[in-house]
Amino acid sequence: MSAPNRIGEFCRVHFRVKCSTEMGQKIAVSGNCFALGNMKKDGVVHLVTTPESHPIWYTAEPLVIPRGQVVN
Numbered sequence: 001m002s003a004p005n006r007i008g009e010f011c012r013v014h015f016r017v018k019c020s021t022e023m024g025q026k027i028a029v030s031g032n033c034f035a036l037g038n039m040k041k042d043g044v045v046h047l048v049t050t051p052e053s054h055p056i057w058y059t060a061e062p063l064v065i066p067r068g069q070v071v072n
């Protein structure tokens with residue numbers, strides 16, 4: 001039998017960044033937790049944009065991070 005899912009164990013994090021870029025450039029975020037790649041270059045979270053929203057870049061899906069975890 002699995003443990004019941006307690007409400008409030010995790011939080012969803014959305015990133016929105018204003019950054020003007022040249023055609024072909026990309027924006028990514030990294031951090032010290034699993035959801036942000038543990039500071040590893042190959043684990044970054046790539047942000048997305050559209051012609052209508054540029055220069056705003058954002059996460060396509062929310063990141064799930066344990067509540068109370070300090071994130072750098």
